[in-house]
Every structure is written in C-alpha cells, then in structure tokens.
Amino acid sequence: MDDDSLFVIDPAGTDIHGEAARLRARGPVTRVLLPGGLEAWSVTGYHAARQILADERFSKNAREHWPAYVQGDLAPDFPLIAWARMDNMSTNEGEQHNRQRKLVAGAFSPQRIAALRPRVERIVAHALDELAEYAAKQPGEPVDLKAQYAHQVATRVIGELLGVPEGDPDGILGLAGYVEPDPQKARADFLAMQGKISALVVEKRREPGEDLISDLIAASAPSGGCPVAGVHAGSDTGSDTGSDAAPDADAELVGLAQLMFNTGAEPARNLIVNAVLALLVQPGQRALAASGEVDWEDVVEETLRADAPVANLPFRFATEDVEVAGVTISRGDPVVVGYAATGRDPELHGADAGEFDALRADKRHVAFGHGVHRCVGPALTRMEVRIAVEALFARFPDLRLAVEPDELAGQGTFIMNGRRTLPIHL
Template identity: 95%
Template structure:
C-alpha cells in the first residue's frame, strides 16, 4: 500500500462513531494509518466484515502471515506490538485453535450458562447493595457507575466461571480486561496478571473445583515441565514449539478473563447510558412492553463494546467490496461501525432504537474465531441492567452526555467513567 489519501485513525478513540461514519463514506473497506504509522485496511461494512471474518485467507497469526513482524521490521516501541505478539486461542489457526476451542466450549454450553444464572443474580444483587452503600457514604455526590457497578459485575461473573477464590485475595480481577493505552504499563499489567493466573493454575491442580480452570486442567495433557511464572512472559513465543500444558492453560485463562470482563463492562455502561438519554425507550423496557433482551441486542448493534480489533492478515491477494487486499496486508475490523451500516439498517442505522426489528450485528465476531461466550455476556448484561433500573428507578446522569470521555483507545468503545446519581 502506498500512503496517498490514507485516513489517520485517532489512537485515543475520541469520537468512535463519528470517525466510523467518515471512514464509511470512503467505502466499506478503506486504507488507514494506524498508531505507529502502520498502513492497514479498515472494514466498516457489515457484509465485508462477515466475508473477511469467515474467510480462511485472513489469518490472525502475525508470526506466519505478517512479513513486517516476521522479519523484525517493526520498531521496538511500536504501540500495537502486543496485538502482533498475542499467542493464544484468539490467534491460533488450524489444529491448535480447534483443540483449544474445544477445551473451553463446554464451559459455555447452554446448560452450563443456564446453571450460572443464580450465581450471576447473586453477583448482581451484591453489586447493587455495594453501590447503594457507596453512594450513601457520600450523599449528593456523583457515583461512577462503571467503576462501582459495571466493573464489579463483569469481573466477578468471569471470576466465578474461572474459579477465582472468594474475595479475590490475589487481586486478579483488578487487572482483568482494561485496555491500557501506555504500552509499557500494558506490558507490566499483562505480566502481573500472567503471574497471578499461573499461581491460580498451580492451586487448581492441587485442589480442583467446579470451575473452568479446573475443567481445563482435567481435559489437558500433563505439564511437560516447570509451570507458572515466566512461561510465555514475552508473549512472543514460537508457534512451532510444542505447547507447554501450563503455558497454554495460562494463556487460555488470561484470554477468558480479559474477553469476559472488558466487553461486558462496556456493554453494561453503553446500555445504561442509552436508556438514561432516551426516557421513552427506558419506560418501554421498565414497563415490560419491550424485553430487556432487545435493549442488550440493540446496544450490541448500535454501540458495540469493541470498536476496532487488530489484526488479521491476508495470506494471499483477496478482493473484498471491490478492493484488493494484498498478501501480508494488516486488516482491522471496525466492529462498532459494522452494526451502524446503512446498507443493512437503512438511513437511521446510527439511531439507538429498541423497537428496531432487525438488530443484526457482528459484535461477537463471526466465523471460526467468533467469541465463545456471547450467551453468558448477554445473560449477565441483561440481568445487570434490568436489576439496576428496578432497584434505582430515579437513576439519572450527573453530567451532560457530551461531557463523557472515551477510554483513551481506538480499540474499545466505552466511556472512561459514567457519573450518575442514584
């Protein structure tokens, strides 16, 4: 790709939807300049995204299919290096991906998700009590719903699934999910969480429980060597090496913690914000005239929790939406843009409307690398949002909507805080 007329992506994600609209005006697939000066393709069209997500000619393995990375051409301080170094189920291809996905699939079966409902309801009830107690200690002052409620629900639910001990004595959940814009801080957090999860895996080997990590241990081959801290510490291991059992377990668990926490946290915040700024639709949901599932689904469509997800790489020249993506080119799917595609949803695609009949989206991905836990996310967000408005019918924003800042990253579509009055 040459650099003529490249659209420069805002690394801070200051205006996720406005930027998506400007990108879409250039076509469903267009060239962009990512942070670090990386030339790539951005996919904002719904149909183009589904094509790419399902096409085996687009790989997520940078070591095999991104020449700039494989040949060491990237600068050491390249800000998106972590996305290229990622070595877990989300980037694996072929047999390793199938094997790892099979390991976790059982944890997200309909039966397992249904059995988790009472535990999710308890997590939500506890979080609501704590939210009320927190607000009572500072009467009249705003409360950050993201930190004091959405974070608590999202991290505790995934913690319950994975088997984090009550009270989280090792502080794993505090590190779950946040997308840290500072590469050095992000790496430090990654390694800190990796060490804590490694220790948890060791503990689960000694005393297994009824949780996903214990299930993964039971289904995995024995560890071939010394486990825990230091394994995959660089997150840049060779895909040709035989996988260490504990290293793979830690990678899978870390992936589950992060993907289970951050999107759910943002989805809760985005759904609450949408209803707080649309009293008519809030009333429809609160009265039962519209199901809360419609609230969740419309939020996934119109305000998806992930904005732009690096990376996929073309393994050969591929034509998509009338343009040719060349072999080795990086591709970023703009998930928050695809649900607002007017080609699919009409001229009002950018409007949040829980009465909308067609709420199709790809917020959870598509194809072999689609999210493994959408049923759990949908359930916990529905329970969390419905219970919040039932418990606090007078809930209101403490600031004007245009005062809310983004997360400081172009990857996620969320708010840094959500100040409210109960």
C-alpha cells in the same frame, strides 16, 4: 499510496462513531493509517466484515502471515506490536485453534450458562447493595457507575466462571481488561496477572473445583488425550510474554485462562455501561423497557448493534490477494475490522442505523465476531448484562446522568468502545 491520501485513525478513539461514519463514506473497505504509521485496511461495512471474518484466506497469525513482523521491519516502539506477538486461541489457526477452542467451549454450553444464572443474580444483587452503600457515604455526589458497578459485575462473573476464590484475595480481577495506554504499565499488569493465574492453576491442581480452570486442567491431563505444553501464554491485553512466560507445562493453560479473564471482563463492562447510557439519554426507550413493552434482551441486543463494546480489533492478514467490496486486499496486508462501525451500516439498517431503537426488528451485528474466531461466550455476556441492567433500573428507578452526555470521555483507545467513567446520581 502515500500517507497523505490515507485516513489517519485517531489512536485515542475520541469519536468512535463519528470516525466510523467518515471512514464508511470512503467505502466499506478503505485504506487507513494506524498508530505507529502502519498502513492497513479498515472494514466498516457489515457484509464486507462478514466476508472477511469467515474467509480462511484471512489469518490472525502475524507470526506466519505478516511479512513486516516476520522480517523484523517494525520499529521497536511500534505501539501495536503486542497484537502481533499474541500467541493464544485468539490468534492461532487450524488444528491448534480448534483444539484450544474445544478445551474452553464446554464452559459456555447452554447447560453451564443456565447453571450460572443464580450465581450471576447473586453477584448483581451484591453489587447493587455495594453501590447503594457507596453512594450513601457521599450523599449528593455523583457515583461512577462503571467503576462501582459495571466493573464489579463483569469481573466477578468471569471470576466465578474461572474459579477465583470468593473475595479475590490475590487481586486477579482488578487486573482483568484490555485498556492501559502506558505500554510499560500494561506489560507490568500483564505479567502480574500471569503470575497470579499461574498460582491459581497450581492451587486448582491441588484442589479442583467446579470451574473452568479445573476443567481445563482435567482436559489437559494425559488421560484426557489433550496435553498442554510447549506454547507461550498470551493475552488479548496485547502484551508479549517473552522470557517471562509461565513454565511451558502450564503455559497454554495459563494463556487460555488469561484470555478468558480479559475477553470476559472488558467487553461486558462496556456493554453494561453502553446499555445504561442509551436508556438514560432516551427516556422513551427506558420507559418501554421498564413497562415491559420491550424485553430487556432487546435492549442488550440493540446495544450490541448500535454501540458494540469493541470498536476496532487488530489484526487479520490476507494470506493471498483477496477481493472484498470491489477492492483488492494484497497478500500480507493487515486488516482491522470495525465491529462498532458495522452495526451502524446504513446499507443493512437504513438511514436510522445510528439511532438506538430497541423496537427495531433487524438487530444484526458482528459484535461477537463471526467465523471460526467468533467469541465463545456470547450467551454468558448477554445473560449477565441483561440481569445487571434490568436489576439496576428496578433498584434505582430515579437513576440519572450527573453530566451532559457530550461531557463523557472515551476510554482513550481506538480499540475499545466505552466510556472512561459514567457519573450518575442514584
């Protein structure tokens, strides 16, 4: 199939939902041209996505299942190369993936999440105080809710879970996230963060605490029966580590911690922003939530469905020819699942699938993934976003947008579904 017949994906993600609708019109699974001229399959249908995400014949390991990568056929400047080079829990398969997942799963048990709730509430309360103080210093001027609130809450919560010292003296949290359009800057940030996490691991070995990194250290000790060594640290920021990786003895542990920082920060702050925006542009929905007619959990869940924080996530690779939704995905073909698109699939949610309605009975989505690679921390994300959004509107009942909704710019990437800024007046 020549390039002229392919749907060309906008690398800047200028219109995430509009593009998803145009893709869906071609079918639930269709051929696309990704940045760098890569032909791939895009999945926008809910049922097709569930099938692929749960099918062991689709692997996330490019090092074994993507012929173009294995054979060195990709250009040196291929813009998505880092997503192939990742070597961590998010791309490993089989026994190695299961072992790594088991290492971190305990941190997200119902008991641990419940124990975190008072600390999340304190983080949110402190962030609200800071937001009010910031706004007071520039009366009448708009405030960027993403930078001044959503970012603070999301990074501090994941920092609390992993054991970042109070005040973040080493500046780890400022580097947590996915989106950095400049590849050189992204790599520099990745290596800087990796170094800071390595130093934190050393400190936690010296003085362990009640946090995930300390738990990982204990679980990976020889007496724990789960030695950690011999793999490269990686990150969903998508930067390769090469010879700059952390020492092998701590490489897997550092990679897991870095993965948790990034997957815990960017989606959560996007979800906070997307939920707030949905209520600001729909006063009726806001009134339902404020009055208690709609639970704030329903607001969060409907945001996950209608405006998922991750738009398109590279990659999965067919390990053999597989038929999905009437098309055959050939062995070695790369696949991108449109997480934001699948929640708006009219075949599942009807003609109004693109509308935000917290009263909607069926809020099914795959915003947290599905199958063995599903997100390990949805309970924490749901809890922190609910607390953050509910407390925000309670503290600032007159909160309003400072610009028209169509003036809000995206993040500059087709991978994440968020806004660059969210200017508001308190």
